[in-house]
Amino acid sequence: MKLNRLLIGAAAAAAIALAGATQAEPVKVGMITTLSGGGAGLGVDTRDGFLLALKNAGEAGQAVELVIEDDQQKPDVAVQIADKMIQSEQVDVLTGIVWSNLAMAVVPAAVAQGKFYLSTNAAPSQLAGAGCDPKYFSVSYQNDNLHEAAGAHATEAGIGKVFIMAPNYPAGHDSLAGFKRYYKGALAGEIHTQVGQTDYAAEIAQIRASDADAVFFFLPGGMGIAFMKQYAESGVGKPVIGPGFSFSQDVLPAVGDAALGVRNTAQWSKDLENEANRAFVETFQAEYGRLPSLYAAQAYDTANLLLSAAAKADPGDADAFRAALAQADFPSVRGKFRFGPNQHPIQDYYVREVVKEGEVLTNRIIGPAMTDHGDAYAGQCKM
Amino acid sequence: MLLAEQALNGLQYGMMLFLMAAGLTLVFGVMGLINLAHGALYMTGAFACAAVAAASGSFWLGLAASLVAAAAAGALVEMAVIRRLYARDHLDQVLATFALILVFSEGTRWLFGSFPLYLTLPPALSGAVMLPGGLHYPLFRLVIIGFGAAVALGLWWLIARTRLGIRIRAGEADREMIGALGVDIARLYTIVFALGAALAGLAGALVGTIQSVQVGMGEPVLILAFVVVVIGGIGSIKGAFIGALLVGMTDTLGKALLPGLLSRAWDAAGANSLGASLASVLIYVLMAVVLILRPQGLFGAQGAER
Numbered sequence: 068m069k070l071n072r073l074l075i076g077a078a079a080a081a082a083i084a085l086a087g088a089t090q091a092e093p094v095k096v097g098m099i100t101t102l103s104g105g106g107a108g109l110g111v112d113t114r115d116g117f118l119l120a121l122k123n124a125g126e127a128g129q130a131v132e133l134v135i136e137d138d139q140q141k142p143d144v145a146v147q148i149a150d151k152m153i154q155s156e157q158v159d160v161l162t163g164i165v166w167s168n169l170a171m172a173v174v175p176a177a178v179a180q181g182k183f184y185l186s187t188n189a190a191p192s193q194l195a196g197a198g199c200d201p202k203y204f205s206v207s208y209q210n211d212n213l214h215e216a217a218g219a220h221a222t223e224a225g226i227g228k229v230f231i232m233a234p235n236y237p238a239g240h241d242s243l244a245g246f247k248r249y250y251k252g253a254l255a256g257e258i259h260t261q262v263g264q265t266d267y268a269a270e271i272a273q274i275r276a277s278d279a280d281a282v283f284f285f286l287p288g289g290m291g292i293a294f295m296k297q298y299a300e301s302g303v304g305k306p307v308i309g310p311g312f313s314f315s316q317d318v319l320p321a322v323g324d325a326a327l328g329v330r331n332t333a334q335w336s337k338d339l340e341n342e343a344n345r346a347f348v349e350t351f352q353a354e355y356g357r358l359p360s361l362y363a364a365q366a367y368d369t370a371n372l373l374l375s376a377a378a379k380a381d382p383g384d385a386d387a388f389r390a391a392l393a394q395a396d397f398p399s400v401r402g403k404f405r406f407g408p409n410q411h412p413i414q415d416y417y418v419r420e421v422v423k424e425g426e427v428l429t430n431r432i433i434g435p436a437m438t439d440h441g442d443a444y445a446g447q448c449k450m
Numbered sequence: 451m452l453l454a455e456q457a458l459n460g461l462q463y464g465m466m467l468f469l470m471a472a473g474l475t476l477v478f479g480v481m482g483l484i485n486l487a488h489g490a491l492y493m494t495g496a497f498a499c500a501a502v503a504a505a506s507g508s509f510w511l512g513l514a515a516s517l518v519a520a521a522a523a524g525a526l527v528e529m530a531v532i533r534r535l536y537a538r539d540h541l542d543q544v545l546a547t548f549a550l551i552l553v554f555s556e557g558t559r560w561l562f563g564s565f566p567l568y569l570t571l572p573p574a575l576s577g578a579v580m581l582p583g584g585l586h587y588p589l590f591r592l593v594i595i596g597f598g599a600a601v602a603l604g605l606w607w608l609i610a611r612t613r614l615g616i617r618i619r620a621g622e623a624d625r626e627m628i629g630a631l632g633v634d635i636a637r638l639y640t641i642v643f644a645l646g647a648a649l650a651g652l653a654g655a656l657v658g659t660i661q662s663v664q665v666g667m668g669e670p671v672l673i674l675a676f677v678v679v680v681i682g683g684i685g686s687i688k689g690a691f692i693g694a695l696l697v698g699m700t701d702t703l704g705k706a707l708l709p710g711l712l713s714r715a716w717d718a719a720g721a722n723s724l725g726a727s728l729a730s731v732l733i734y735v736l737m738a739v740v741l742i743l744r745p746q747g748l749f750g751a752q753g754a755e756r
Contacts, residue, residue: 102564102622103665104666105663105664105667106664107559108566111562111565131509168539215485216746226495235723235726235730258722259723265464265657265661265662265667265670266463266661267700268462268463268591268702269706270705272452272456272573272706274513275586276451278451288566289566289661289662289664289667292659292661293662295661296570296659296661296662297660297661300571300576300577300588300589300591301578301588302577302578318563318566320566320568321565321566321568321662321664327655
């Protein structure tokens with residue numbers, strides 16, 4: 068069993084204890100994220116974004132003591148780590164899970180044991196609706212959101228017929244449901260692919276044979292890279308739209324020029340004009356020598372939200388801490404950010420386009436997709 | 451037209467599986483070794499190809515590098531680790547080669563980082579070509595079919611017509627006896643293992659070009675390769691070839707046709723979801739049927755001791 072552990076701020080905490088400082092106990096945070104295997108790129112960006120926020124906060128960053136462990140993208144491993152963090156490390160807050168199936172395995176049990184969970188990415192519909200919880204906050208989005216924005220964009224752009232495709236698992240179903248909720252045109256076809264599938268020849272043949280005007284797909288990580296390359300080779304040539312995940316900074320270099328000009332939707336982009344975002348993008352590049360992805364931006368915001376709440380209340384006082392979190396009183400890299408009644412974001416979504424800056428592929432905002440958008444499940448949340 | 455394209459896709463997928471399964475079945479048949487690390491060698495080939503192609507600008511150099519790197523890694527692993535496992539039982543082999551997967555994965559991550567690598571086609575091989583009958587088909591997929599056919603022929607020639615092939619066949623039949631007859635068994639095993647590794651590396655490089663080059667890319671293919679080996683019969687190259695084509699065709703045509711067939715009985719969304727689920731178990735159903743009818747696999751030796 069390999070354990071990727073980091074104790075950040077432990078030394079600082081010890082120094083404070085020695086000096087007999089009167090500062091409050093640091094908030095103990097357990098980060099469970101994917102640091103090995105095929106999905107590691109997403110977890111590495113989550114970790115790095117979070118650590119960067121703590122570093123940029125200077126002194127104030129010491130209010131958080133962070134323990135990081137690798138879930139290997141396996142639900143059973145994530146559950147084991149969560150149990151250990153809650154029982155023996157006695158963390159106050161859990162965070163960091165990338166994948167929805169892992170979040171479903173960990174979050175309900177964690178909040179039932181009185182721990183806070185701040186999601187840096189995964190936000191399945193079950194936890195936004197009937198399964199919402201006062202101790203669960205999604206700082207990223209609700210799973211359907213980026214796809215809803217893509218649907219709204221397709222309607223706006225007047226695309227008559229769209230072929231839609233996503234993996235056959237909960238987040239994939241959320242994706243297609245989200246797209247269809249805001250897309251008013253007709254569907255030329257709908258395919259559920261296998262999770263982890265890497266060959267899309269059969270699907271591309273069906274797209275070629277269909278009368279679609281455009282293709283919408285949600286294939287995170289390596290699946291999207293494989294699809295885009297094969298699609299470009301096939302010469303089908305119908306325009307492609309997708310959620311920001313499929314064209315996030317972590318996969319763009321591997322997709323290559325096949326992604327150029329593709330429209331995708333997200334709540335963040337590196338060229339968003341605001342002070343917090345400029346500082347984030349600049350320090351991320353300086354610290355890690357690469358451009359930040361969506362996942363890094365979400366984790367950066369999560370850490371800053373946590374710091375803002377820790378400055379106002381102690382997690383021991385759950386009601387006060389929850390109220391402090393709900394205010395979302397932090398400078399988000401997304402510009403404006405607030406929580407809805409189910410503690411999921413109400414925020415703007417943008418249409419981005421993949422462009423080349425010098426030799427580097429990245430995204431640029433070309434317009435708004437949805438403004439002050441919440442989610443479809445808030446009404447079912449009773450708390 | 452759609453059916454013809456899907457059949458070509460199935461053929462291409464089968465050829466890719468054959469490249470992977472050929473090495474696996476050789477090692478399995480000759481040495482009686484269950485090598486879970488075969489997928490790691492596949493990944494090694496893909497990363498070597500991506501790294502060399504990026505540094506030199508030549509895809510062909512990268513392809514050559516994938517063969518060399520995977521063969522070298524295979525030979526090294528055989529001499530350092532695998533050699534100590536032949537006399538052990540299968541459980542020890544599985545444990546040790548599983549450990550190798552972890553070592554290779556984390557080693558690759560150290561060297562190349564966690565993010566997928568970029569590997570793309572030379573312009574001469576990219577794009578689609580018009581086939582007789584007006585079908586547009588990606589050129590590179592045809593190239594993969596060509597590579598698979600060439601490797602199949604090459605292996606047949608090697609096994610059936612060369613001295614090394616005679617020794618490999620003899621090693622499969624009775625390893626003590628050929629040792630007693632003065633063949634250097636240790637060297638033969640290293641060569642076979644390196645050959646299998648080189649084939650896996652080649653498959654990794656070819657597939658990495660149209661899919662993604664990333665840590666952990668080998669394991670999903672490894673499972674399918676084992677299915678192919680079991681269907682074809684352990685140790686049989688011919689079995690691996692037929693098995694790979696069967697699995698490739700079943701998987702591709704199942705994915706393409708099932709949702710359409712089911713939509714006659716169910717509503718579209720349900721048929722899509724159910725069709726996708728059924729298509730993904732189809733190859734395992736195929737495996738089960740083959741094993742019920744012929745427990746030793748299609749071309750497995752009758753009454754094999756394993």
